Amino acid sequence: xxxxxxxxxxxxxxxxxxxxxxxxxxxxxxxxxxxxxxxxxxxxxxxxxxxxxxxxxxxxxxxxxxxxxxxxxxxxxxxxxxxxxxxxxxxxxxxxxxxxxxxxxxxxxxxxxxxxxxxxxxxxxxxxxxxxxxxxxxxxxxxxxxxxxxxxxxxxxxxxxxxxxxxxxxxxxxxxxxxxxxxxxxxxxxxxxxxxxxxxxxxxxxxxxxxxxxxxxxxxxxxxxxxxxxxxxxxxxxxxxxxxxxxxxxxxxxxxxxxxxxxxxxxxxxxxxxxxxxxxxx
Amino acid sequence: xxxxxxxxxxxxxxxxxxxxxxxxxxxxxxxxxxxxxxxxxxxxxxxxxxxxxxxxxxxxxxxxxxxxxxxxxxxxxxxxxxxxxxxxxxxxxxxxxxxxxxxxxxxxxxxxxxxxxxxxxxxxxxxxxxxxxxxxxxxxxxxxxxxxxxxxxxxxxxxxxxxxxxxxxxxxxxxxxxxxxxxxxxxxxxxxxxxxxxxxxxxxxxxxxxxxxxxxxxxxxxxxxxxxxxxxxxxxxxxxxxxxxxxxxxxxxxxxxxxxxxxxxxxxxxxxxxxxxxxxxxxxxxxxxxxxxxxxxxxxxxxxxxxxxxxxxxxxxxxxxxxxxxxxxxxxxxxxxx
Amino acid sequence: xxxxxxxxxxxxxxxxxxxxxxxxxxxxxxxxxxxxxxxxxxxxxxxxxxxxxxxxxxxxxxxxxxxxxxxxxxxxxxxxxxxxxxxxxxxxxxxxxxxxxxxxxxxxxxxxxxxxxxxxxxxxxxxxxxxxxxxxxxxxxxxxxxxxxxxxxxxxxxxxxxxxxxxxxxxxxxxxxxxxxxxxxxxxxxxxxxxxxxxxxxxxxxxxxxxxxxxxxxxxxxxxxxxxxxxxxxxxxxxxxxxxxxx
Numbered sequence: 001x002x003x004x005x006x007x008x009x010x011x012x013x014x015x016x017x018x019x020x021x022x023x024x025x026x027x028x029x030x031x032x033x034x035x036x037x038x039x040x041x042x043x044x045x046x047x048x049x050x051x052x053x054x055x056x057x058x059x060x061x062x063x064x065x066x067x068x069x070x071x072x073x074x075x076x077x078x079x080x081x082x083x084x085x086x087x088x089x090x091x092x093x094x095x096x097x098x099x100x101x102x103x104x105x106x107x108x109x110x111x112x113x114x115x116x117x118x119x120x121x122x123x124x125x126x127x128x129x130x131x132x133x134x135x136x137x138x139x140x141x142x143x144x145x146x147x148x149x150x151x152x153x154x155x156x157x158x159x160x161x162x163x164x165x166x167x168x169x170x171x172x173x174x175x176x177x178x179x180x181x182x183x184x185x186x187x188x189x190x191x192x193x194x195x196x197x198x199x200x201x202x203x204x205x206x207x208x209x210x211x212x213x214x215x216x217x218x219x220x221x222x223x224x225x226x227x228x229x230x231x232x233x234x235x236x237x238x239x240x241x242x243x244x245x246x247x248x249x250x251x252x253x254x255x256x257x258x259x260x261x262x263x264x265x266x267x268x269x270x271x272x273x274x275x276x277x278x279x280x281x282x
Numbered sequence: 283x284x285x286x287x288x289x290x291x292x293x294x295x296x297x298x299x300x301x302x303x304x305x306x307x308x309x310x311x312x313x314x315x316x317x318x319x320x321x322x323x324x325x326x327x328x329x330x331x332x333x334x335x336x337x338x339x340x341x342x343x344x345x346x347x348x349x350x351x352x353x354x355x356x357x358x359x360x361x362x363x364x365x366x367x368x369x370x371x372x373x374x375x376x377x378x379x380x381x382x383x384x385x386x387x388x389x390x391x392x393x394x395x396x397x398x399x400x401x402x403x404x405x406x407x408x409x410x411x412x413x414x415x416x417x418x419x420x421x422x423x424x425x426x427x428x429x430x431x432x433x434x435x436x437x438x439x440x441x442x443x444x445x446x447x448x449x450x451x452x453x454x455x456x457x458x459x460x461x462x463x464x465x466x467x468x469x470x471x472x473x474x475x476x477x478x479x480x481x482x483x484x485x486x487x488x489x490x491x492x493x494x495x496x497x498x499x500x501x502x503x504x505x506x507x508x509x510x511x512x513x514x515x516x517x518x519x520x521x522x523x524x525x526x527x528x529x530x531x532x533x534x535x536x537x538x539x540x541x542x543x544x545x546x547x548x549x550x551x552x553x554x555x556x557x558x559x560x561x562x563x564x565x566x567x568x569x570x571x572x573x574x575x576x577x578x579x580x581x582x583x584x585x586x587x588x589x590x591x592x593x594x595x596x597x598x599x600x601x602x603x604x605x606x607x608x609x610x611x612x613x614x615x616x617x618x619x620x
Numbered sequence: 621x622x623x624x625x626x627x628x629x630x631x632x633x634x635x636x637x638x639x640x641x642x643x644x645x646x647x648x649x650x651x652x653x654x655x656x657x658x659x660x661x662x663x664x665x666x667x668x669x670x671x672x673x674x675x676x677x678x679x680x681x682x683x684x685x686x687x688x689x690x691x692x693x694x695x696x697x698x699x700x701x702x703x704x705x706x707x708x709x710x711x712x713x714x715x716x717x718x719x720x721x722x723x724x725x726x727x728x729x730x731x732x733x734x735x736x737x738x739x740x741x742x743x744x745x746x747x748x749x750x751x752x753x754x755x756x757x758x759x760x761x762x763x764x765x766x767x768x769x770x771x772x773x774x775x776x777x778x779x780x781x782x783x784x785x786x787x788x789x790x791x792x793x794x795x796x797x798x799x800x801x802x803x804x805x806x807x808x809x810x811x812x813x814x815x816x817x818x819x820x821x822x823x824x825x826x827x828x829x830x831x832x833x834x835x836x837x838x839x840x841x842x843x844x845x846x847x848x849x850x851x852x853x854x855x856x857x858x859x860x861x862x863x864x865x866x867x
Contacts, residue, residue: 035415078601086415087336088600091556094549095596102589214426214545217419221412252434255427262423263406270410487722487730490715494708501706504668506694506723506777515727 005127007243013132013201015239016139020194021212022219022231023146024071024187030226031163031183034079034089039216040209041100042067042188046195047204048108050115056196057118060138063192071188072181080180097209104206112203121200131200138197139235142190147228149186159183163226215242218262224272233273238262290478297470307459314466314534316574317473319551320567321527324473325520326555327566328480332489333516334496335413338548339421342428343396343521345543347528349432350395352445352538353379354388359449366440376438385452392529393522400521404514411510413499422545429544444539451533462534469530473567476523480563483519492516550577553592557599559608568607621646621811622667622781627676629662629835636662637673638835644781649807651822652815654832655855660815661703663832664783668700669693680781694723699779703786705770709759713750713769716758717741720773740776747802748772764795771802782806784814788821800825823847831855 025039046063053059074096082089121130150156161169162179170176198208219238223230241261245254301313322340329335356364363375382388403424407417432439439445454461483489491512495502499509532538541547551570558569580588603610622644629637637659644650652660665671667678669690678685683696707716714737721740722730737745737754745751748768753761758769767787774782787803788796796818803825806812816822822829822843829846831838833855839846846852 029415035418078597081601087418088604090336090415090418091549091552092597092600094553095593095600098589098593098596102586102593106586210545214419214423218423221416221419250434252431255423255430259420259423259427263403263420266410266412267406270412482733483731486733487718488727490711490719490734491730493710494719497708497710498706501702501708503690504694504700504702505720505773506691508689508691511727 003247004244007247008240009128009132009136011240011243012236013135013197013239014242015236016135017194017197017212018216018219018239019139019231019235020142020190020197021216022223022235023142023228024184024190025216026220026223026226026231027159027163027183028187029086029220031159031166032079032180033084033086034082035086035093035217036071036074036079037090037094037213038074038096038100039071039093039188039191040213041097041104042070042191042209043195043198043212044100044104044204044206044209045070046192047115047199047208048104048195049192050196050199051108051113051204054116055118056121056200059196059199060193063196064189065192067192067195068185068189071184071191074188075181075184079184080177101206101209108206110206112205114203115199117200135197135200138193142193143228143232146186146190150228155179155182215258218258220272222262222265222269222272224269227272230273294474297474298467301470302463302466307462310466311462311534312574312578313571314462314469315531316571317466317469318527318531318534319554319574320570321469321473321476321530322524322551323555323558323566323570324476324480324563325523325527326552327560327563328484328523329516329520330552330555331560331562331566332484332496333492333513335513335517336415336418336552337421337517337520338418338545338552339425339428340520340524340551341425341543341545341548342421343400343524344528344531344547345428345432345538345540346395346399347392347525348532348538348543349439349445349528350382350388350392350525351529351532352448353382354385355448355451355532356445357383358385358451364440364445365447366443366445367437370436370441372437378438389529393525396521396525397518400518401514404517405510408510408513408517411499422548425543425545425548429540432540432543440539442540444537444542446537446539448533448536456533456536465530465534469534472526472530476526477563477567484563488512550592553596555606556604557595557606559606559611561605562608562612565606565608572607621681622813623677623679624663624667625677627663627666627678628674629659629666629671630674635835637666640676640832640835640837642830642837644811644813646811649803649812649825649827650814651826651829652813652832653817653822653829654838657834658832659835660832661785662835664700664785664813664815667693667783668698691723694777694779697778697780698783699774699777699781700783701767701770701774701785701787703789705766707758707761707766707769707773709757712755712757713761714741714745714754716769717744717772717776720744721776721778723777740778744772744776747775747805749798764791764799767791768799768802771799771806775806780811782810782812784812786815786817788816788818796821 021039021043025036028034028036046067049063049066050056050059053062078092078096079089082092117131121134123130125133150160158169158174159179159182161174162176166176195208215238219231219234222238223234238258241258242254245257249257302310305313322344326337326340329337357379363372382391407420412420433442448456450456451461491507495509495512502509550573554569554573555566556569557573558567559565577588580591599606624640624642627637627640628635640659640663652663654660662671666673667685669685669688673686680696680698685693711719718734718738718741721738745754748771750765750768750772753765758766761769771787788799791799800821803812803814826843828841829843830840831846831852838855839849839852
């Protein structure tokens with residue numbers, strides 16, 4: 001019973017990181033039909049930004065900007081030529097991801113580095129360590145911001161229009177290129193923030209992104225494409241399942257259990273938790 | 283008729299006769315290694331190029347084949363427990379290992395194990411019409427999970443280091459040049475047979491059906507076929523090929539470890555197929571051999587540069603020549619013909 | 621032969637079909653008309669298993685079709701075409717037809733190369749007049765030819781019930797005429813349901829017509845009966861016949 005409670009903050013904070021990462025993926029995938037494997041490297045970029053600054057509060061906006069700009073450049077330089085070809089973008093961006101990882105290795109060295117957590121984050125309320133609480137708060141803030149952006153700003157509503165019907169949106173005068181750029185910027189920026197969050201619970205290395213990108217994609221698969229609610233639930237579910245599976249079986253089986261759970265879930269909801277119904281024959 | 287078969291015949295003669303005579307043993311066994319990868323690539327070409335299923339988890343099947351073979355080789359040495367088990371304090375041979383002392387069982391598992399996993403996964407996933415990028419992501423997650431499992435089960439699998447130090451195969455000394463030459467011929471022969479069989483399949487009605495499923499899965503249902511069956515069969519065939527390749531790889535290269543079958547090696551093979559040309563089976567084979575060679579050549583020269591080069595090469599291929607080398611050759615040939 | 625009872629389909633609160641009853645006896649050529657959004661295509665989707673109804677029954681030849689997978693329904697002998705004709709562009713015309721003709725064979729028997737042209741395919745080629753284009757890739761066909769190919773694929777399936785979704789949409793006058801002849805031929809020995817907008821085509825080829833409106837069957841009868849019905853005029857012209865007289 002005690003273990004059940006103790007694992008809870010660990011699972012939830014992993015879920016929170018996954019959510020921050022998956023938000024960008026689910027919207028770029030849903031809106032532009034692209035799969036960005038280099039998204040993991042934006043996490044890594046955010047984490048190294050925190051390492052360079054060694055100041056959490058400064059690092060958060062800085063990492064958002066750094067990762068966001070990297071996403072923006074990637075979108076403009078390469079990805080926008082591949083809209084609607086998810087498999088091609090997957091392979092293309094994997095090439096980008098290789099280059100970025102090697103770049104990080106050359107710039108910061110292959111060994112892991114540490115970011116000192118600020119003193120005000122050491123401690124806990126009962127079983128809830130401050131650092132994990134902070135990560136949860138970050139994810140909540142991220143979701144609220146995305147929700148407010150999508151539902152309550154002009155640009156956000158344009159984004160939703162593009163997600164639902166790109167051509168129609170373009171013909172009704174929406175500059176889809178701008179919308180795409182913004183989505184990429186925000187999504188990548190959130191991955192950067194996730195990277196800062198990760199420095200609170202572990203070391204930073206060039207391959208940091210690769211540990212989270214696969215799970216973040218599973219969140220997208222289970223949550224349903226471009227669905228905020230789905231992403232939140234799926235991230236929490238996968239985070240908790242991960243940490244409990246690791247605790248109860250052993251660490252090496254946890255991923256297999258998570259994988260089996262996702263496949264089982266797809267038997268019930270093949271298109272993820274939430275899905276827009278459409279009559280189109282694809 | 284003769285003209286049509288000429289390129290294949292030429293390459294077959296070159297590979298089976300000229301290469302063993304001309305190449306020094308070290309180079310020949312490197313070539314054998316590339317040909318093992320080419321077998322996996324052939325399967326990827328079938329599943330992805332013809333069937334549209336981008337599988338990012340072929341390393342899993344390759345690994346299952348490799349580990350099956352490695353277990354047999356370890357047990358065939360005799361002399362009690364495999365070395366790595368002694369090091370990690372295992373005292374009794376795990377029950378999972380016992381049947382692998384039989385070479386027929388080990389080889390059978392090397393192929394049927396991957397096929398079984400592909401059938402189960404394929405049935406569950408394709409039945410629910412999970413496809414395209416989702417399928418790719420799931421196979422990648424499988425590869426990631428598999429590596430963590432293999433690393434974690436130290437006592438069963440040798441952990442991060444995997445298994446190595448194999449000495450003989452069916453009584454032949456693995457270090458001997460003659461054994462390596464024989465192994466090379468086996469690998470080249472298997473690749474040739476599988477290539478012909480796959481080409482036959484692609485040109486058959488089933489091949490047409492597969493292309494139809496790739497281009498319009500939903501439409502195919504209204505022709506009375508179940509696309510899930512077509513895809514599962516194809517995916518299983520490609521998994522079986524990868525498993526067999528893994529089983530051949532182990533005696534040729536002398537090692538199997540998680541690093542050889544995770545997310546990155548699985549993707550590297552897909553990259554090789556894309557470079558060679560995903561829509562042409564010969565392109566897939568060619569791509570795997572070329573990329574294998576390039577990796578060896580460049581890593582020898584400058585270790586880290588290879589990653590930059592591979593990344594850059596891939597970005598270039600995807601943007602400039604999405605149909606790969608085969609696509610470029612095809613365009614050149616049709617330009618010359620007109 | 622085909623019987624629909626109280627079929628209802630709801631898309632996110634919108635009632636696409638709101639209690640449709642339809643009976644089509646063997647050998648009949650039935651036209652299905654109605655303004656946009658009346659639920660014509662949805663009805664075909666329900667019969668062929670693409671859309672699952674929220675309520676109601678669909679029986680074909682004694683088999684319950686609701687919940688059956690699409691390819692199983694085809695195997696019972698129900699075939700369809702699509703509004704946006706979908707053919708396999710990378711395959712040749714004859715390969716497209718051949719695939720359509722082979723679905724009853726076990727999968728393993730397809731692992732061999734196609735030799736020659738089967739009788740069903742030959743027939744489909746002659747009927748649709750695509751003999752000359754047999755070895756061309758389907759990607760180069762014109763819009764009308766693609767629709768004929770789709771019809772040909774349907775014929776090669778040798779179905780017992782054919783559902784055609786707007787077979788003459790976007791066709792030129794001559795093409796429409798050819799399609800009309802083809803339809804007459806097909807209807808001679810098949811049960812056919814045609815969804816069509818084109819009123820002239822309807823007048824020339826239809827015998828019995830069902831009019832759908834807002835997810836319900838409005839009228840059923842011969843062309844004359846239907847076009848004389850004031851409710852149909854109202855639905856199509858958006859005004860009451862009395863208004864029309866007044867103008």
